[in-house]
Amino acid sequence: MIKTEVIVGKLRLKNPVLVASGTFGYGDELIGTIDINKLGGIVTKSLTLKPKVGNPPPRVAETPCGMLNSIGLANIGVDKFINEKLPLLRNFDTAIIVNIAAKRIEDYCEIIKRLEDTEGVSAYEINISCPNVKEGGLEFGTNIEMTAKIVNATRKLTSKTLIIKLTPNVTRISEFAKVCKEEGADAVSLINTVVGMAIDIKTRKPKISTITGGLSGPAIKPIALAKVFEVFQNVDIPIIGIGGITTWEDAIEFMIAGAKAIQVGTANFIDPNTPINIISGIIRYCEENKIEDINDIVGSIIVETFPH
Amino acid sequence: MIIKTISTILSNEPVGENIYRIELLSPEISTASKPGQFINIKVSENLDPLLRRPFSVYNVIDDRIQIIFNVVGKATKILSSKKVGEKIDIIGPLGNGFNLNDDFDTALIVAGGLGIAPFPFLTKILKEKNKNIISLVGARTKSQLVLDGFVNVNTATDDGSYGHKGTVVELFKLKVMNNDIVKTPSAFKVFACGPIPMLKAIIELCDKLNLNCEVSVEAPMACGTGLCQGCAVKTRDGKYKLACKDGPIFNSKDILL
Numbered sequence A: 001m002i003k004t005e006v007i008v009g010k011l012r013l014k015n016p017v018l019v020a021s022g023t024f025g026y027g028d029e030l031i032g033t034i035d036i037n038k039l040g041g042i043v044t045k046s047l048t049l050k051p052k053v054g055n056p057p058p059r060v061a062e063t064p065c066g067m068l069n070s071i072g073l074a075n076i077g078v079d080k081f082i083n084e085k086l087p088l089l090r091n092f093d094t095a096i097i098v099n100i101a102a103k104r105i106e107d108y109c110e111i112i113k114r115l116e117d118t119e120g121v122s123a124y125e126i127n128i129s130c131p132n133v134k135e136g137g138l139e140f141g142t143n144i145e146m147t148a149k150i151v152n153a154t155r156k157l158t159s160k161t162l163i164i165k166l167t168p169n170v171t172r173i174s175e176f177a178k179v180c181k182e183e184g185a186d187a188v189s190l191i192n193t194v195v196g197m198a199i200d201i202k203t204r205k206p207k208i209s210t211i212t213g214g215l216s217g218p219a220i221k222p223i224a225l226a227k228v229f230e231v232f233q234n235v236d237i238p239i240i241g242i243g244g245i246t247t248w249e250d251a252i253e254f255m256i257a258g259a260k261a262i263q264v265g266t267a268n269f270i271d272p273n274t275p276i277n278i279i280s281g282i283i284r285y286c287e288e289n290k291i292e293d294i295n296d297i298v299g300s301i302i303v304e305t306f307p308h
Numbered sequence B: 001m002i003i004k005t006i007s008t009i010l011s012n013e014p015v016g017e018n019i020y021r022i023e024l025l026s027p028e029i030s031t032a033s034k035p036g037q038f039i040n041i042k043v044s045e046n047l048d049p050l051l052r053r054p055f056s057v058y059n060v061i062d063d064r065i066q067i068i069f070n071v072v073g074k075a076t077k078i079l080s081s082k083k084v085g086e087k088i089d090i091i092g093p094l095g096n097g098f099n100l101n102d103d104f105d106t107a108l109i110v111a112g113g114l115g116i117a118p119f120p121f122l123t124k125i126l127k128e129k130n131k132n133i134i135s136l137v138g139a140r141t142k143s144q145l146v147l148d149g150f151v152n153v154n155t156a157t158d159d160g161s162y163g164h165k166g167t168v169v170e171l172f173k174l175k176v177m178n179n180d181i182v183k184t185p186s187a188f189k190v191f192a193c194g195p196i197p198m199l200k201a202i203i204e205l206c207d208k209l210n211l212n213c214e215v216s217v218e219a220p221m222a223c224g225t226g227l228c229q230g231c232a233v234k235t236r237d238g239k240y241k242l243a244c245k246d247g248p249i250f251n252s253k254d255i256l257l
């Protein structure tokens, strides 16, 4: 029996494979389609204090080996989530990580307060890295002081595991991870999408309504891997790796680079069974390589010279 | 229930200029499908093209499902060169399908270009329900008209090579200004599919004449199952619905194209 449990902050995950925010709905859409109990955990769509209708169409466009999106955090709002979705999710034997987004620090705090009064939330993932909303989002995630303030304020409100989701659209992501650790975050997840763009040459119009959007999918995997490794080398904080993970080989690669757990995003759109296939692939890899504990892979990268 | 299967290609043939029809063996999806629904196809195992591509259910014949498509880009090019016997990964049936429970005697089908796609299947079911059918089909030119599966057809071509010279919207205008329809609009229901400007014009006319109308809307989508929230269609109350789950069939009174 391979030991697949990993610990992120206070959170025990039965295996390191999670589904990424915004790519799995609120977790209930796929009940009956895939075996949710097999997942290490579900990260919900970003929730805001009030429901959001999202950005005008077109919101998605395919690009080579990836896609651009500008959903604009369309979501049902935290209250409806608590009343309608959480009661369903509680029945599953998997971690429920609630992702939250806001345009003011007070709103992040208010959302957490409302969720603290309920049961069934395993951890929080704080989104300070959405490229598709005017206020908040990236403005927070690319500003060290704001990042520090948000972590500090939200940390005070909960003893649950607090994960900060970081953007790759900065020069040194490890500086941000360091601040997260200093302000008491339990873990960081990275990366959110990379700002990108595509133009229809026939109409000369951008392919998505907000002109730029967030690039995801296999196209960003090398970027994500480099960011994970940068944080792993420089900051002692658990890392959840995200970005283009489509196969179990991708997942192992992220773990070798230093990720304790991983999230599957865009690949769910092609096949919602991808995370389950990845879990069995990781277990097979461990068996074949005589690895008894998945944690032995984490950060097992072999490098001769270190980058600066 | 969404079904994911690996399906065998039974035929793949050109049926018009740059237009192909593929027949797939899929007992589960064909039994479950309703007219107006679609399937989402992974055309290759490669990472490019990455996402599945949506195609209307063109027809269902026993345990087989047909799609028809225009070659417009990477994925449709790959599909057009698929060989009989090859297997492809499909999910479906997706979306809501046409609402056939309304009270109407005559269906007015309006198709522009590849907007023909959902109608042979719809026609089949309407015939089973003993409805009258009038079909209006438009294309750029004769070689792009695919009329199999339609009944009582009037055609329009931009270049006048077959039927009315002009658009299918003009043809529709001529038809609906006919007295029967103006006098008893409630006996009719319009079903339209085609490019957005065409749908806009049809919706405007239906509003004016108080005609019950459903349109099939194409929006760029990533997952086809509601997970990504990508395929937003604006509603008349300023919100959004999803083409993949709330649609692709919408009542013309609900949306703002």
Ligand SMILES: Cc1cc2nc3c(=O)[nH]c(=O)nc-3n(C[C@H](O)[C@H](O)[C@H](O)COP(=O)(O)OP(=O)(O)OC[C@H]3O[C@@H](n4cnc5c(N)ncnc54)[C@H](O)[C@@H]3O)c2cc1C
Binding pocket: A062, A200, B038, B049, B053, B054, B055, B056, B057, B067, B068, B069, B070, B071, B072, B073, B074, B075, B076, B077, B114, B117, B118, B217, B218, B219, B220, B221, B243, B248
């Ligand atoms: C619910 C739904 C049902 C659909 N049913 C059908 C169907 O039955 N038959 C069919 O042929 N198509 C249908 N489509 C459209 C079809 O999905 C696209 O044509 C296909 O995804 C194009 O893939 P591609 O990789 O070949 O082109 P891409 O590389 O994605 O696009 C190539 C070029 O074609 C343009 N393009 C994309 N879609 C269309 C389009 N629909 N019409 C014209 N140009 C387009 C793009 O803007 C781009 O410039 C449907 C779409 C939806 C949302």
Ligand SMILES: Cc1cc2nc3c(=O)[nH]c(=O)nc-3n(C[C@H](O)[C@H](O)[C@H](O)COP(=O)(O)O)c2cc1C
Binding pocket: A020, A021, A022, A023, A045, A046, A069, A071, A073, A099, A127, A130, A165, A191, A192, A193, A215, A216, A217, A218, A220, A242, A243, A244, A245, A263, A264, A265, A266, A267, B228, B229, B230
């Ligand atoms: C359509 C779509 C919607 C997303 N919505 C959110 C969101 O609401 N909150 C969030 O933190 N990240 C969101 N993301 C980012 C993903 O969670 C993930 O960080 C990113 O897509 C990179 O992973 P991937 O390449 O595996 O998709 C979204 C991504 C996509 C493609």
